[in-house]
Amino acid sequence: MGRGNRFHLAIIPLLFLAFIGFMSTPVKAAVKSYQFNIQVKNVSRLCHSKPIVTVNGLFPGPTIYVQEGNRVLIxxxxxxxxxxxxxxxxxxxxRNGWADGPVYITQCPVQTGQSYTYDFNVTGQRGTLWWHAHIFWLRATVYGAIVIMPKQGTPYPFPQPDFEFNLLLGEWWNNDVEEVVKQGNKLGLPPKMSDAHTIxxxxxxxxxxxxxxTYSMEVEKGKTYLLRIINAALNxxxxxxxxxxxxxxxxIDAVYTKPFYN
Structure with missing residues (x-):
C-alpha cells in the first residue's frame, strides 16, 4: 500500500469521530435569570405598621416563572x-443539591452586604411549588410562588383553563416575628399564634x-380558572x-394527579 493511501485511510476514522462528536453535542437548556434583593420595608396590616424583610420590596415576593427543562439562575x-x-x-x-438552600446544611448563610447565586435545573416537574427563606422565622414574609410550565408544545393533561391566579396563604403577626419566637423560647412555650391569616x-x-x-379576584361566569394555591403559613x-x-x-406539588372533585 502506498504512503498516500495510508494517509487517506488514517484520516477517515478521524473525520468519522469528528462527525459523531458534532451530532452528539447536547442542546443547551434555556436559562431564566432573576435578581432577589433582600430588603427591609415598612408594611401596614391590621392598623399596625412594622418593618418586615422582603424580596425586592414585595410581600409576598416575586413569582418565578420557568419551563420544564430550564436552567435557573437566581x-x-x-x-x-x-x-x-x-x-x-x-x-x-x-445533580444540583447544593442549591437547595437549607442554611448550614447545603450552604452557609448569605451575610449582610453579600451575594450568592443559586444555579439549578428544573427536571421532570411541572406545576406549582414555592420558595421561602430557610433561616430563623423569616419565611413569615420572605416567600413566593414557583410556576413551572410544561415543555413547549406539551398541553395540560386537563382542559385548558381560561385564566390563572396564584393564591398564597400566609400568616401575619403585629409584632416582630423573631421577637415572638424569642419570647416563646424564654417561656418554654410554642410561639404566639398569628394575628391573622392572609391571602x-x-x-x-x-x-x-x-x-x-382584602385580596379579590374578578371572574367571568362560565370561564374556567386554574388556581395555584400555596400554603405558606408557618404553623x-x-x-x-x-x-x-x-x-x-x-x-399537587408539581405532579399532575388524577382529577378529583370536592
Whole structure:
C-alpha cells in the first residue's frame, strides 16, 4: 500500500469521530435569570405598621416563572440585617443539591452586604411549588410562588383553563416575628399564634383596617380558572374552598394527579 493511501485511510476514522462528536453535542437548556434583593420595608396590616424583610420590596415576593427543562439562575443580594438563605420548596434538585438552600446544611448563610447565586435545573416537574427563606422565622414574609410550565408544545393533561391566579396563604403577626419566637423560647412555650391569616399578603375584610385592603379576584361566569394555591403559613394546615363553587384538583406539588372533585 502506498504512503498516500495510508494517509487517506488514517484520516477517515478521524473525520468519522469528528462527525459523531458534532451530532452528539447536547442542546443547551434555556436559562431564566432573576435578581432577589433582600430588603427591609415598612408594611401596614391590621392598623399596625412594622418593618418586615422582603424580596425586592414585595410581600409576598416575586413569582418565578420557568419551563420544564430550564436552567435557573437566581442571584440573592442581602441588604437586610439578618443572614439569609432561600429554599426552593419541592424542587427535586437533580445533580444540583447544593442549591437547595437549607442554611448550614447545603450552604452557609448569605451575610449582610453579600451575594450568592443559586444555579439549578428544573427536571421532570411541572406545576406549582414555592420558595421561602430557610433561616430563623423569616419565611413569615420572605416567600413566593414557583410556576413551572410544561415543555413547549406539551398541553395540560386537563382542559385548558381560561385564566390563572396564584393564591398564597400566609400568616401575619403585629409584632416582630423573631421577637415572638424569642419570647416563646424564654417561656418554654410554642410561639404566639398569628394575628391573622392572609391571602397574597392581605387579611380578610373582618380584621381591623382591612375592609378596603382584602385580596379579590374578578371572574367571568362560565370561564374556567386554574388556581395555584400555596400554603405558606408557618404553623397551620389550611383548608380552601369557594362558597357556591365546585373545584377539581389536577396537580399537587408539581405532579399532575388524577382529577378529583370536592
Amino acid at each position: 442571584n440573592v443580594t442581602n441588604q437586610a440585617q439578618y443572614n439569609m438563605s432561600i429554599h426552593w420548596h419541592g424542587l427535586k434538585q437533580f 397574597n399578603g392581605k387579611p380578610g375584610p373582618l380584621f381591623p383596617c382591612s375592609e378596603k385592603h 397551620d394546615e389550611l383548608f380552601f374552598a369557594i362558597a357556591g363553587h365546585n373545584m377539581t384538583v389536577v396537580e
